[in-house]
Every structure is written in structure tokens, then in C-alpha cells.
Amino acid sequence: MNIAILGTGNIGSTLGKKWAKAGHTVYFGVRNPQKPEVQELINTLGANAHAVSLEQAIKAGEVVLFAIPGNAMDETITANASALSGKIIIDAANKISSPVIDSFATFTAQVPTAKLYRAFNNYGWENFETPLPGSDLFYCGTDGESRKAVETLIADIGLNPVYLGGTDQVGLVDSILKLWFALSSGQKMGRHLAFKVLT
Numbered sequence: 359m360n361i362a363i364l365g366t367g368n369i370g371s372t373l374g375k376k377w378a379k380a381g382h383t384v385y386f387g388v389r390n391p392q393k394p395e396v397q398e399l400i401n402t403l404g405a406n407a408h409a410v411s412l413e414q415a416i417k418a419g420e421v422v423l424f425a426i427p428g429n430a431m432d433e434t435i436t437a438n439a440s441a442l443s444g445k446i447i448i449d450a451a452n453k454i455s456s457p458v459i460d461s462f463a464t465f466t467a468q469v470p471t472a473k474l475y476r477a478f479n480n481y482g483w484e485n486f487e488t489p490l491p492g493s494d495l496f497y498c499g500t501d502g503e504s505r506k507a508v509e510t511l512i513a514d515i516g517l518n519p520v521y522l523g524g525t526d527q528v529g530l531v532d533s534i535l536k537l538w539f540a541l542s543s544g545q546k547m548g549r550h551l552a553f554k555v556l557t
């Protein structure tokens with residue numbers, strides 16, 4: 359798959375490294391593609407990784423992962439709304455200090471044709487770098503063919519995808535982050551903490 363990853367911080371670089379190594383082509387969308395840390399990142403990944411502007415990455419990606427600060431989301435979505443049209447979008451960003459931490463309202467208003475998913479927002483990045491064997495990842499979003507792509511990308515990180523339903527379940531996916539924080543930080547169980555559904 360061609361994947362646009364907006365942001366090369368903890369989340370963008372961790373997921374991007376794994377997807378490039380799994381054989382996907384990753385276009386990191388960054389404000390300054392020449393930044394030494396960004397160049398170092400793509401050099402370690404070889405031909406499967408590119409550093410380009412946010413606009414160029416969105417154009418190149420069939421899937422677009424948002425891994426930028428929550429407070430940059432609304433402006434970035436609005437500025438790139440027409441290029442995002444029809445794409446598979448994964449919102450991994452958290453508006454930590456806001457009552458609603460996802461950006462689904464903005465995506466729905468600005469990019470109504472997108473296939474919209476909420477994933478990779480409710481664990482710390484350590485669980486993407488080295489997942490504990492058998493860990494589940496709860497996600498939600500548009501039902502249909504595009505779900506297969508999202509599930510493939512979750513599996514390529516080493517996690518088991520657990521679908522919680524359509525875009526109306528975004529609040530439930532976000533509430534898992536609260537549970538994760540309550541245990542990892544509140545109960546001092548550590549950031550390398552993940553969940554597993556038993557049936």
C-alpha cells in the first residue's frame with residue numbers, strides 16, 4: 359500500500375518504520391523534509407520511505423495516517439480537505455486537553471467522502487514498537503472494503519485488530535485511552551500495557 363504518514367514523531371516514525379519494513383511505501387508528510395532527523399529516518403528505511411511535504415504525502419497515499427499534535431488537526435484537515443477526498447483516513451491524534459479528543463467532527467464536515475477510522479490513538483507508542491504477544495488493538499470506522507486495509511496495517515504492526523463498529527463508536531475507542539491511562543499511569547502499571555479480549 360502507499361501510505362501517507364503526517365508527522366515523524368513517536369507515533370509517525372514508529373508506525374512508518376514497521377510499515378516500510380513490511381513492504382509498504384511510506385510517504386512521510388512533514389513541514390521540513392530536509393530536517394536531519396527526518397532524513398536520517400528515511401535513510402534507514404531505504405527505497406520504501408520518502409520525506410515530502412504534507413500536501414505531496416496526502417496526494418501519494420491511498421491511506422493517510424494523522425500523527426500530528428491534536429492542536430494542529432483542524433487547521434491541517436481544513437487546509438488539505440480536497441486532497442483528502444475519498445481517501446482512507448486514520449486519525450491517531452489526540453486533542454488531549456479538549457473534551458472530545460478525536461477530530462471526527464472536522465473530518466466529517468470537511469471531507470465527507472473519506473473512509474474514516476480511529477486507530478492507534480489509545481496505546482502508548484511503545485506498544486507499536488514492541489507489542490506484547492497477543493495484544494488487541496480496538497478501532498472503529500467506516501464499514502466496507504476499506505476496513506481490510508486498516509486491519510492489514512494493524513496486523514503489520516503486530517497487533518490483533520478488534521472492530522468496535524462504525525464511526526459512531528469513536529467515543530468508545532477514545533474511552534479506551536482513558537482506561538489505558540488509568541492503569542498505565544494512574545495505577546503505575548507502566549506504558550507497555552495492552553488489552554486482550556477473551557471469549
Ligand SMILES: NC(=O)c1ccc[n+]([C@@H]2O[C@H](COP(=O)([O-])OP(=O)(O)OC[C@H]3O[C@@H](n4cnc5c(N)ncnc54)[C@H](OP(=O)(O)O)[C@@H]3O)[C@@H](O)[C@H]2O)c1
Nearest residue numbers: 365366367368369389425426427428430451452479482483
Ligand atoms: N506518544 C504516544 O505514545 C501517542 C500515542 C497515541 C497517540 N498519540 C497522538 O499522536 C500524535 C503524535 O504524537 P507524537 O507523540 O508522535 O508527537 P511528537 O513526537 O511530538 O511528533 C509530532 C510530529 O508532528 C509534527 N508537527 C507538529 N506540529 C505540526 C503542524 N502544525 N503541522 C504538521 N506537522 C506538525 C512534528 O513535526 P516537526 O518536526 O515539523 O515539528 C512531529 O513530526 C498526537 O496527536 C498524540 O496525541 C501519541
